[in-house]
Amino acid sequence: MSVTAAADIQLTASGRLRHFLTIEGLSRELLTRIMDTAESFAGVTAQNVKKVPLLRGKTVVNLFFENSTRTRTTFELAAKRLSADVLNINIATSATSKGESLLDTIRNLEAMHVDMFVVRHAQSGAAHFIARHVAPHISVLNAGDGRHAHPTQAMLDVFTIRRAKGGFAGLKVAIVGDILHSRVARSEIWALNTLGVDEVRVVAPKTLLPAHVEALGVVPYHDLNEGLRDVDVVIMLRLQLERMGSAFIPSEHEYFQRFGLTEKRLEKARPDVIVMHPGPINRGIEIDSAIADGPRSVILQQVTHGIAVRMAVMSMAMHAGPDLEVPV
């Protein structure tokens, strides 16, 4: 599989992070460095004074073409804890009243001498497009593009797994739910396989799996009981009802009957299984409240880790991280 197209644009000639658009094409060493850097920031976020001056004087623009509260907030906190100035711009796009072109928007913001764009967009490829056209000094971080990638979410997920499990070798991970529309799943699959887990499974009805899903490096299951057998990690995905233009499932009720995570089903997994969810949760549709709030859930830790991981990626992309002198 060719990964050069993805890798070329987000790394500098010396292999450092320049943009962070997708996990595809990034090495295990680089992903590990992101996690190690995040580990050093995890301490900062727990301190009384939660700031480090690494990005002082830099301006980060949260450029959101699609609504999001959680992701934007964690990016904003991450930038502020690195002492950057943050500008939030929400551009509601509607096909009918399309004003200036995306490129014009970017050019205008560039003219204000900003240093980083954090981009969320409803269309796959948006972050790549912007990265290809921005001024050379600007870094682009993908905060979710269409169905394509959400690499910081994937990094905070693997960071959470590493903290809980100590590593990746031998792990079996099941990703359950709407894989078809999920940028989170695509990025997680890249990250987990790059970090060397034993097996990544995807569990969903065929309507919610992309074509040739095996080519992504996963084993597909249509039966949750089978898919959960002996797994170490379960990642539940949100049923993205707002993205479903036509019939993918007959009803939420039937979906929960077949693919909802319950205590009983979770017994199939290993006893020390952890349960993850990128949020926001649809309780009673994809996951039982008892599990979401129970001892095996690491859902809130994921949120906390999100800030440290985003601080790590931001500082590395601006070449201001603690690893400044270490070649990748």
Next chain:
Amino acid sequence: MSGPRVLIEGGRIVDPASGFDGTGVVCVADGVIVGVGSRPDGFEADHRIDAGGRIVCPGFIDLCARLREPGQEHKGTIVSEGAAAVAGGITTLCCPPDTTPVIDTPAVVKLVTERAEQAGKVRVLPIGALTRSLNGKDLSEMHALKRAGCLALSNADRPLANLLVLRRALEYAASFGLVVVFRPEEPWLCSQGCVHEGAVGSRLGLPGIPETAETVAVAQALPLIEQTGVRAHFGQLSSGRAVEMVAEARARGVHVSADVAVHHLHLTESSVDGFDALCHSRPPFRTTADRDALLAAVADGRISAVCSDHQPHEPDAKLDVFPETEPGLSSLQTLLPLMYALVAEGRLPLSAAIARLTVGPAAILGLESGRLAPGAPADVCVFDPAAVWVPAEGGWVSAGRNTPFWERALTGRVTATLVGGRLVYPGETAS
């Protein structure tokens, strides 16, 4: 009718219609071919074209090229794209009816053909609309379109309301011997797709157009074509399976033919990797197996024509996030080099390559051109099979620069094009 007497000498003449392949002269007088191989008695030329080291063949007939006029002149005009066509060795082209206004009345047919005549380069054959305004519901005035000069009708990329409309349209078109051109694509199965539904599209998270969008449309149309007895043509097939279905029907005696766009013989789903909007195409580029099956069908004649599927765009049409960009490639000038690349790689015999660009499409529309026979229109292409050139500023004629082959070296360059015995490329200033 009068025209200059032209002698094309020293070239290798390849005329698949007659099977002639050898060195000799081609003589032209009064707009028609008067001699092939040897000079008729008493022929004196006003103008000589030295074709030494070059290939002399019939001018190419392109079954699908958008000129963008009327209605989208910011993308291209009959003048600009006509000049690009003859620079690519194309002497006749068919333009689909999805202009603004739609080619659904004799007035619009006349507008296009008259502007093409004024431009004085390529012969333009407008394809008429199958339904009024391409609305998919009301039949166009097909007989009037035929009288205005349309040989074929199509609904371009627009869907028909239902299969009863299709049946009636085919019956009515069959009554007047009109060819109906399909761009088979089942609209519901395409959904919001913009790339081939397969491994690459899944990885990039780009909504897919499944192979079945094409095969289901072909499967729906074939029994109605057979029932109505209409002469039908499937344009720009993208999947090996659809080619098999058309070939199977043809073998049973159904009046069907098929073409493929030349870039579909080269590019695959992998071309869109990295979100390359220049490879955003409709139909999408599919798997390597599909590409190889298309090429095999071109080689053995199950696909009897290769077209440019030329779609020039202004730069902004491709400067956006991939799904928001407009599909299509500017491809009049890459038709020959991309075909010749297959010959040079030993994947396609030269005579077959030229046949699919000349006598093949001529037979689909019942044209006299596409051959180098005495009495045939003197539409001739002379090209240098060894010349390497780079699509770039200067050598590019089309208003649309939207090609993934931009600044990539191509082999095979047209050196002279004659339409009706007149040298239309290179222009007077350049020759």
